[in-house]
Amino acid sequence: MAATATSQGSLRQRNVPSSKKKAASVSGDDAELDTLNKTNKQISGPGSEWDYKIALIIITILAFVSRFWGISHPNEVVFDEVHFGKFASYYLEKTYFFDVHPPFGKLLFAFMGWLVGYDGHFHFDNIGDSYIANKVPYVAFRSMPAFLGSLTVTVTYLIMWESGYSLPACVVAAGLVLLDNAHIGQTRLILLDATLVLAMACSLLFYIKFYKQRHNPFGRKWWKWLILTGFALSCDISTKYVGLFAFVTIGSAVVIDLWDLLDVKRPGGALELADFAKHFAARAFGLIAMPFIFYLFWFQVHFSILTRSGPGDDFMTPEFQETLSDNVMMANSITINYYDSISLRHKETKAYLHSHEEKYPLRYDDGRVSSQGQQVTGYPYNDTNNFWQIIPQNDDHQLGRVVKNHDLVRLRHIVTDTMLLSHDVASPYYPTNQEFTTVPLEEAYGNRLPDTLFEVRIENGKVGQEFKSVASHFKFIHNPSKVAMWTHTTPLPDWGHRQQEINGNKQIAPSSNVWLVDDIPSLPADHPRREKPEKQVKRLPFLRKWFELQRSMFWHNNQLTSSHPYASQPYQWPFLLRGVSFWTQSDTRQQIYFLGNPIGWWLASSLIAVFAGIIGADQVSLRRGIDALDHRTRSRLYNSTGFFFLAWATHYFPFFIMGRQLFLHHYLPAHLASTLIVGALVEFVFNADPPPEELNYQSVKSGKKSAPGPKRHISARERFAGQSMVPAWIACGVILALATFGWSFFLPLTYGYPGLDVDQVLRRKWLGYDLHFAK
The missing domain is CATH 2.80.10.50 (Trefoil (Acidic Fibroblast Growth Factor, subunit A))
Known part of the structure; x- marks a missing residue:
């Protein structure tokens, strides 16, 4: 189910019919389709591509505005800023600390603090502590996740564009992320999820671009996108361990792709085992070995910075503690x-x-x-x-x-x-x-x-x-x-x-x-x-320190099983049954309540069920000898939309077997994948494809722009496909209008202002959300 079966090239040619193929397969029909796309690109005008570029610019600007608007409020510590702001300060003070998450996301905050000249003097001890009174450059810290969160909207759009979807489909998918209160709220604070979600989205985008180079294996672009996919995966798991789910998503697509390379029915036959071994080794290096090297690199940076004894000492062995200066154990043993x-x-x-x-x-x-x-x-x-x-x-x-x-x-x-x-x-x-x-x-x-x-x-x-x-x-x-x-x-x-x-x-x-x-x-x-005479700081091999820290991180992560008043279960997330209180201020009746856009989430969850129903109905029809879909539509539905569904499932269902504390923000990567499904189904339902060029069929095989030969028959449906853009745009407008209403209605809870009176709070308790100041 490689997403990339949508690799029909440029968006201007995306409804050129292709033969039915297996998920993530490399077939002769794909090769013809790629040639057709290239030819289309040569003879079609620039207008449609400019439409995509203009829409991308507008959506990106809106993303930055929505994430940075009022980012200085509140000017005090909010929710888990007590943790990740504190860790940034410890980095800047070179003081050893312990956390269950890998270091990459926290290092980004420390880097931002270093850029603005912050010395780490404030330790974010309590929610509600004043940033102004303690002279903390908190806006700079919050700007880092806001910048990454804004880029996430852009990458969502690019995923749809690179996958060959129509402009309405791209706008719907990116718009649902743009207008989502949970994505906005989580990326305006000193938290790790903006880094995590962007890395996950980039891994999907880069793999799609890599897959589109499948007919040019081992070329420069093929290697570039393979390496970038691995780097994005590494950033994902180097931020939080749930980033492993992105490896499962991409790994599943890679396994299907490699399996198809062994198919004797491929044009030209299956690859020789020696060639297959090269493909396998390249992917193993780019998607496993290299990400692991980057993963180790961030820990090396972590150890290199944290050289002084600190609050994390007690989590480590005495041998490890002896590598830290000013260690109490060294002084008092x-x-x-x-x-x-x-x-x-x-x-x-x-x-x-x-x-x-x-x-x-x-x-x-x-x-x-x-x-x-x-x-x-x-x-x-x-x-x-x-x-x-x-x-x-x-x-x-x-x-x-x-x-x-x-x-x-x-x-x-x-x-x-x-x-x-x-x-x-x-x-x-x-x-x-x-x-x-x-x-x-x-x-x-x-x-x-x-x-x-x-x-x-x-x-x-x-x-x-x-x-x-x-x-x-x-x-x-x-x-x-x-x-x-x-x-x-x-x-x-x-x-x-x-x-x-x-x-x-x-x-x-x-x-x-x-x-x-x-x-x-x-x-x-x-x-x-x-x-005691003064002792010299000892040294331990990097891998020994890394293994010890890994054991401690995994063990303590598994111990996070205690109850929390705002913890929630996975079955509650797709339906947005409850949120999380981040911050309150009684005098002004202001509060930040972490909650997604209910309309957007309910729509996305509903269309996931619709997609599963469509697949089920199609399979039953095929069993009964009824072929209701053309080859191109079925290929797009199974391969591209199927890949998005795979990304949603691999980022959602594993949480059902976890015993640790779980919160709504754990669903954000899966929610992003669900918006891709919404965009794909908008195109599927409304056939929102630009019309194909009338090309000489022989030119598809020869790759020439105007080779002689009989013309391929263009059906009436294809000839007038452009007219189907109107209902697609209507559907896009309706969806985004509803999402805009949900977004604006819950904005006071997302931005933390203005304060709401009792009646206004009660009107926002749609599903019994445990909001403050409701009486």
Whole structure:
């Protein structure tokens, strides 16, 4: 289903009939069609092409006006600007931070800040913080996505133009993006989606132009558009990982195209395997290898800029943190000796390992029986009940000996003089996990001794590596049962003082089992062991840093499962059932509510269903021996519109299997693809094609402008096809008029001004949108 089956050349010749072909195929009919297009281009006048160019200029100007109008309002932090504005500041300060998204989009913001001389002093801490008072060049920051969002409208138009559609079809598709409140709203703020959507649209456009060079393989233009397609794909996935969906779209078309190259029914037969291998290798390089190289490049830039310790340190391993200057871990890490008193902190939840004299209840709420042992919990504050003495396995009282990786140790709770223990008793909340408790010393040195042994397993540690405070991230493994000490944020009932449960996790691999030694309270501040010479910043190979960051990004991205008041489900998006509140100001009753143009979205969603119905009806008709469509129309419907449908489906349906938080803005790439379907169906329904030139049929085969031979018969439908432009323009006008009404009606919610009174707000609650100031 390559979009590019629409490669009927210039728009002035797009209704020249072609033979029925497979999706994304390269056939002899295609070759004849290309020759016909070239000949048409030579003999047709420039008027129609100028119409397209004039419409493109007008739509582009309107796109810039709609995106930049009032961009300085509001002059305070809005919604997720707290994140992406903050990241731009961290780049400019060279301070290491962590984010679940790749760096490309954030680097663009940092680049804009650098261009205007901003130093990154403001950290976008709270929604509503004033940009004016903090002297932030926020208009420059917002101008970057507004510029990219404006170009997205242009690229949408060019996709239709390059695909060979009529002018009304091009105007409808681009107009629905131009007049969409969601695209406008998302591209006027310091957010990543403008970069993502433009890169996705460019990947479609560049692949279409690449496919149109299929009869000139390995030529200069063929390589140019292949490389540009790969670059656009790289920018897409380098902005957000959902950019992978564009790879699926283009990859599917490429697979179909390559499969067709092996078809023995092709004119001239199938390609030789050696030639096929060249085609495969070229596409693999241009669409996989090269995008991956660019993807790595942005991470290299990311690491090169962020050289100072910052808020992202805790997400990385000690080895990684040692590559950052001013790192707290480098300054405060101390080698741990046996019989030191230490406090242990869970890396993920920041809770301290804690115990107190209270016991577990005899029975839990579900009726299970506990050991009634002393409670071991996770406590968020520093406290003397967090102090544990680390004791060697043989308890030889030999002082000054260093604890090392894989040593077996025991922990004595200092305040209650009991020993940490885990055993085969179910924990309070997890029947499959083991309870952690403490026992008196006489039991710990008696028959319970094996249950008090734990292995210190340093993450990525070497055999014999010294165990250090702060620097050594480790898992505490119960030796007999091989469970890892673990905690989670669900508080215990009142009998546990609402503190965190500590239990033994049978799954050792997860990073949520990692702990660190926060401090050694037994060492006074002036102890010689606390005196540290200045350490040199270490270096790690790029790929090792990249792999570590990738693991952390993927893991934390998958953890974004908590509920959010404005989260929504994929089934709600095509029908625009709810939006997202971005910003409010009570004094002026102004608000920014992220919402698409309902009329445009409902129309696009409806026509997606219509397209599926048309395909289904055509297949049933063919089964019954009824050929209702001519070859050219069917080819356009299946190949070009089918490609747009593929882009919509691959950017929409994967969200149904995601477990993370989802919001309306995740639908924007799919919505853009749906507008392409609308434009294509306007042409299909109203036959809005410019009339073909009456060409000598032999000239198609010979490629000559006026070769002798019989004329190809021109049907009455083709001869007067130009007349069908009138209903197409009427349909275009009706659609855009309705879209203009929806756009203008919801503009106060998109631009954030003017403020609305109660009645005005209530009139905009079309589907129960949770708007502010409705009473």
